[in-house]
Amino acid sequence: MQQDQKDSSQQIASTIQGGLSLPDRSYYLTEDDRSQKLRDQYVEHVAKMFVLLGDTPEKASDEAKSVMAIETALAKGSMDRVELRDPAKRYHIMSKEDLEALSPDYDWQTYLKEVTIGEFSTLNVATPDYFKAMNAEIDAASLDSIKSYLRWHALRTAAPALSKPFVDENFNFFSATLQGQKEQTPRWKRCTRATDTALGEAVGQDWVKQYFPPDAKANMDKLVVALEQALGQDIQQLPWMSNATKVEAKAKLDAIRNKIGYPENWRDYSSLTVKRDDYLGNVERGQSFERARNYAKLGKPVDEKEWGMTPPTVNAYYSPSNNDINFPAGILQPPFFDNSKDPAVNCGGIGTVIGHEMTHGFDDQGSKYDPKGNVRPWFTAEDRAKFTERTDCEVKEYDGFKVAEGQNLNGKLTLGENTADNGGIRIAFQALEAALTQQGATAEPGYVDGKRDGYTAQQRFFITFGQLWCQNQTEQNARVLAKTDPHSTGEWRAKGTVRNFDEFGKAFGCKAGHAMMPVNSCRVW
Numbered sequence: 126m127q128q129d130q131k132d133s134s135q136q137i138a139s140t141i142q143g144g145l146s147l148p149d150r151s152y153y154l155t156e157d158d159r160s161q162k163l164r165d166q167y168v169e170h171v172a173k174m175f176v177l178l179g180d181t182p183e184k185a186s187d188e189a190k191s192v193m194a195i196e197t198a199l200a201k202g203s204m205d206r207v208e209l210r211d212p213a214k215r216y217h218i219m220s221k222e223d224l225e226a227l228s229p230d231y232d233w234q235t236y237l238k239e240v241t242i243g244e245f246s247t248l249n250v251a252t253p254d255y256f257k258a259m260n261a262e263i264d265a266a267s268l269d270s271i272k273s274y275l276r277w278h279a280l281r282t283a284a285p286a287l288s289k290p291f292v293d294e295n296f297n298f299f300s301a302t303l304q305g306q307k308e309q310t311p312r313w314k315r316c317t318r319a320t321d322t323a324l325g326e327a328v329g330q331d332w333v334k335q336y337f338p339p340d341a342k343a344n345m346d347k348l349v350v351a352l353e354q355a356l357g358q359d360i361q362q363l364p365w366m367s368n369a370t371k372v373e374a375k376a377k378l379d380a381i382r383n384k385i386g387y388p389e390n391w392r393d394y395s396s397l398t399v400k401r402d403d404y405l406g407n408v409e410r411g412q413s414f415e416r417a418r419n420y421a422k423l424g425k426p427v428d429e430k431e432w433g434m435t436p437p438t439v440n441a442y443y444s445p446s447n448n449d450i451n452f453p454a455g456i457l458q459p460p461f462f463d464n465s466k467d468p469a470v471n472c473g474g475i476g477t478v479i480g481h482e483m484t485h486g487f488d489d490q491g492s493k494y495d496p497k498g499n500v501r502p503w504f505t506a507e508d509r510a511k512f513t514e515r516t517d518c519e520v521k522e523y524d525g526f527k528v529a530e531g532q533n534l535n536g537k538l539t540l541g542e543n544t545a546d547n548g549g550i551r552i553a554f555q556a557l558e559a560a561l562t563q564q565g566a567t568a569e570p571g572y573v574d575g576k577r578d579g580y581t582a583q584q585r586f587f588i589t590f591g592q593l594w595c596q597n598q599t600e601q602n603a604r605v606l607a608k609t610d611p612h613s614t615g616e617w618r619a620k621g622t623v624r625n626f627d628e629f630g631k632a633f634g635c636k637a638g639h640a641m642m643p644v645n646s647c648r649v650w
């Protein structure tokens with residue numbers, strides 16, 4: 126189900142490309158030594174998994190080749206990640222008959238009946254070309270190949286919940302070879318994660334009682350208001366935007382709803398059975414529960430109080446269709462948020478995250494949605510052209526950031542996140558300056574002669590910001606993320622952002638023209 130992007134109050138059925146095992150279509154199609162080697166290793170891995178199932182090595186090897194051939198055909202028919210970011214390119218309302226005409230050799234009627242989805246007459250076919258390619262492959266591949274492919278996907282999905290040989294072989298390829306992970310995540314962490322995935326709003330209730338006291342929520346509310354004011358002023362002062370568009374932008378900002386900590390109404394898991402001695406069954410029942418919950422939305426009004434992340438999650442999101450920002454209690458903890466710290470630290474931490482999520486409403490994607498969450502243009506044509514000129518600057522800049530030998534970031538893929546990072550830090554800094562003006566910098570608790578622990582408030586802001594993005598990353602993981610993740614890697618989320626923001630250079634005594642204070646920096650918001 127998805128919210129109709131032309132009428133965000135409606136839930137409609139939708140279908141989209143999928144069915145690949147490697148992280149992105151480019152893994153199947155790129156013709157270089159590194160990619161070819163990885164494909165060979167993948168085929169070996171699939172064969173090993175079939176052997177673990179009991180097939181002979183010869184049969185397993187043939188099956189693995191069939192899997193690779195089918196996935197490659199599906200990859201060729203898939204839309205790339207940059208195109209997928211454009212709401213217009215993934216919106217094609219069709220009748221069920223239209224969908225059947227696109228892929229007549231797939232039995233949609235039986236499929237829809239078996240997955241027990243309710244009645245509907247039209248749906249969004251997000252990627253029509255993919256379904257044509259899928260149909261061509263159903264025609265071209267032998268029945269045995271298709272069986273191997275489906276068997277493989279059932280196996281791959283279940284592997285992390287199967288016995289040790291399957292778990293280990295699955296780790297060897299998908300985590301060690303592909304991502305460079307040195308050792309398996311400890312068992313207790315994998316179990317905690319699986320429980321959070323299946324029952325997040327059940328276990329999350331106790332978690333928030335322990336880790337998210339009411340005064341933390343009150344302080345967070347105050348910070349969000351301060352950031353809203355800062356973004357409002359930022360919009361007012363934008364040199365390149367006309368008044369007509371500013372009025373629309375302000376209306377969108379005023380309409381953003383804030384969800385902080387945890388849901389008002391907890392999800393009811395009473396229909397989900399959990400058995401102590403059946404891990405795989407628990408995982409599968411959890412997935413079925415989630416699928417049924419999703420399908421039940423068809424034709425019902427959108428539940429604005431629903432959360433897309435569980436309470437302990439260390440993350441946050443903006444939903445363009447709901448025009449709301451969501452901060453689970455998991456991110457409202459140190460180093461992001463600390464009730465005992467000065468505003469410099471909380472503005473540089475969670476303040477920049479709040480600013481980031483708000484700015485998403487105004488990035489290249491979010492700015493296509495109106496205050497109600499519908500795709501509708503609200504920029505004047507002239508302002509849109511100026512906006513694009515500015516986002517193009519960021520595309521070029523981030524295209525130039527290197528994450529590994531021969532691998533740079535993709536400026537177009539990461540554009541929305543980079544715009545949000547750059548806008549977010551600016552308004553969080555403005556909120557800090559406003560707080561300092563209000564209470565007087567020297568009156569800050571813990572500050573002596575304008576410094577605390579040897580640093581000014583401005584320096585503490587940027588130090589906290591830098592600490593958010595500290596990470597331990599393997600070269601392989603950086604390569605995977607550069608091709609698949611719409612976020613820049615941690616290094617560039619820190620460095621790319623501050624080099625576009627002169628206040629950083631000023632705080633640390635850099636001069637114009639220094640690496641972290643370039644003369645030609647980019648600014649959108």
Ligand SMILES: [Zn+2]
Nearest residue numbers: 481485542545
């Ligand atoms: Zn983001």
